[in-house]
Amino acid sequence: DIGTEMIITKAGRRMFPAMRVKIAGLDPHQQYYIAMDIVPVDNKRYRYVYHSSKWMVAGNADSPVPPRVYIHPDSLASGDTWMRQVLDDQGHIILHSMHKYQPRVHVIRKDFSSELSPNKPVPSGEGVKTFSFPETVFTTVTAYQNQQITRLKIDRNPFAKGFRDSGRNRTGLEAIMETYAFWRPPVRTLTFEDFTNMQKQQGGSTGTSPTTSSTGTPSPSGAAHLLSPSC
Amino acid sequence: DIGTEMIITKAGRRMFPAMRVKIAGLDPHQQYYIAMDIVPVDNKRYRYVYHSSKWMVAGNADSPVPPRVYIHPDSLASGDTWMRQVLDDQGHIILHSMHKYQPRVHVIRKDFSSELSPNKPVPSGEGVKTFSFPETVFTTVTAYQNQQITRLKIDRNPFAKGFRDSGRNRTGLEAIMETYAFWRPPVRTLTFEDFTNMQKQQGGSTGTSPTTSSTGTPSPSGAAHLLSPSC
DNA sequence: GGCTTTACACCTAGGTGCGAACTT
DNA sequence: AAGTTCGCACCTAGGTGTAAAGCC
Numbered sequence: 001d002i003g004t005e006m007i008i009t010k011a012g013r014r015m016f017p018a019m020r021v022k023i024a025g026l027d028p029h030q031q032y033y034i035a036m037d038i039v040p041v042d043n044k045r046y047r048y049v050y051h052s053s054k055w056m057v058a059g060n061a062d063s064p065v066p067p068r069v070y071i072h073p074d075s076l077a078s079g080d081t082w083m084r085q086v087l088d089d090q091g092h093i094i095l096h097s098m099h100k101y102q103p104r105v106h107v108i109r110k111d112f113s114s115e116l117s118p119n120k121p122v123p124s125g126e127g128v129k130t131f132s133f134p135e136t137v138f139t140t141v142t143a144y145q146n147q148q149i150t151r152l153k154i155d156r157n158p159f160a161k162g163f164r165d166s167g168r169n170r171t172g173l174e175a176i177m178e179t180y181a182f183w184r185p186p187v188r189t190l191t192f193e194d195f196t197n198m199q200k201q202q203g204g205s206t207g208t209s210p211t212t213s214s215t216g217t218p219s220p221s222g223a224a225h226l227l228s229p230s231c
Numbered sequence: 232d233i234g235t236e237m238i239i240t241k242a243g244r245r246m247f248p249a250m251r252v253k254i255a256g257l258d259p260h261q262q263y264y265i266a267m268d269i270v271p272v273d274n275k276r277y278r279y280v281y282h283s284s285k286w287m288v289a290g291n292a293d294s295p296v297p298p299r300v301y302i303h304p305d306s307l308a309s310g311d312t313w314m315r316q317v318l319d320d321q322g323h324i325i326l327h328s329m330h331k332y333q334p335r336v337h338v339i340r341k342d343f344s345s346e347l348s349p350n351k352p353v354p355s356g357e358g359v360k361t362f363s364f365p366e367t368v369f370t371t372v373t374a375y376q377n378q379q380i381t382r383l384k385i386d387r388n389p390f391a392k393g394f395r396d397s398g399r400n401r402t403g404l405e406a407i408m409e410t411y412a413f414w415r416p417p418v419r420t421l422t423f424e425d426f427t428n429m430q431k432q433q434g435g436s437t438g439t440s441p442t443t444s445s446t447g448t449p450s451p452s453g454a455a456h457l458l459s460p461s462c
Numbered sequence: 463g464g465c466t467t468t469a470c471a472c473c474t475a476g477g478t479g480c481g482a483a484c485t486t
Numbered sequence: 487a488a489g490t491t492c493g494c495a496c497c498t499a500g501g502t503g504t505a506a507a508g509c510c
Contacts, residue, residue: 162472
């Protein structure tokens with residue numbers, strides 16, 4: 001699997017699907033912070049080769065942005081509190097386009113931490129646990145490259161309903177045809193696993209001439225924001 | 232002046248206008264909490280007498296609800312931080328209908344406070360300063376009693392635009408007539424001062440027979456929520 | 463040519479007072 | 487009769503991918 005893509009813009013864009021985490025094994029009476037950051041997977045820049053549906057290395061990474069940590073707003077809560085709920089992190093984290101990133105979750109004991117701040121890297125050592133889930137790696141883009149990913153996001157993100165096949169430019173007959181010929185299971189929440197299981201082949205039928213892979217000159221791109229959704 | 236009215240419902244309703252506060256005189260390097268609560272003005276229940284446009288005492292207050300404190304989400308910030316911004320508090324506070332209430336703002340030095348909690352009354356003594364602005368007293372209702380207040384809220388609250396005279400059931404002629412005959416100044420934010428300056432006479436022209444003031448039996452009302460707006 | 467930016471139609475989410483129905 | 491609840495039409499606010507324009 002090649003992971004999903006995330007659109008980034010100047011104004012900031014939510015990540016979809018969202019990072020969702022459940023915590024176990026904490027000391028119920030101890031106080032903890034929980035924080036999140038997103039780190040580069042490697043120091044490469046990528047380009048997408050349409051005809052092979054693959055991301056290819058296209059040079060070295062842009063100069064790194066100062067690391068940014070998102071501290072969960074419920075932070076400094078007891079282990080008891082944290083373990084009772086599923087977390088939906090939210091925040092603003094600056095990323096470079098056309099790079100691969102890995103979101104991480106940090107659980108930090110209060111008695112250890114030294115002044116947790118959004119602008120300082122998460123401390124490391126005893127009392128700090130960091131978790132990375134490989135299936136949540138994604139590539140930043142300013143426009144989707146892989147049509148299968150576009151399709152999944154449109155089908156599963158409620159805010160993109162306007163782009164679904166059903167409900168837009170369909171006549172009575174089309175609606176009936178969709179019901180049978182192009183039927184897809186009911187909408188459910190999109191998860192990162194959906195991209196892990198995704199086939200690498202795209203079903204595009206628009207007659208475009210395949211392009212040859214080339215080592216394009218990596219153009220420097222301005223850093224942009226990516227937000228993960230609230231709720 | 233008689234203060235404004237605030238609608239309360241089971242699901243919770245924002246307060247409009249909102250409580251807005253600017254802080255001065257803090258030690259820039261000291262840490263402070265800022266909190267808000269709403270306390271009864273007296274232990275009376277009220278009823279509105281339409282023909283005299285006045286609120287009359289109608290018995291003793293319902294049994295008080297456990298006090299609830301809203302802690303500003305930026306809390307535990309430096310005096311420097313607090314003084315730099317205007318505060319728009321938000322939260323859930325339970326109130327009885329047909330009572331008069333007074334919102335308060337509390338500024339609490341960190342080194343004094345002993346476990347600030349939404350469910351405990353604000354501590355008092357050295358290191359805690361409480362502010363009450365008499366012009367922000369209001370009466371809770373489940374439906375507006377005074378038509379002037381309804382009018383002001385519709386005119387000034389952007390979410391109530393659908394009930395404004397202009398833009399609803401108006402023909403071309405009506406629109407022109409409004410422009411001249413019923414002209415009112417451009418929309419601006421509603422403040423509590425608008426109610427302080429409000430005339431006690433209502434301009435209602437619907438032919439309703441005036442009711443005589445009576446000592447109505449106070450019906451026990453379920454407690455409901457009032458929220459103050461975010462942003 | 464590859465990538466980014468911008469304006470946009472189309473949604474979700476939720477804040478308004480209203481009026482009918484309901485409760486006491 | 488007085489007050490509360492509920493569903494509603496009508497808004498604001500803001501999250502989607504898109505297509506055209508802009509940039510390099």
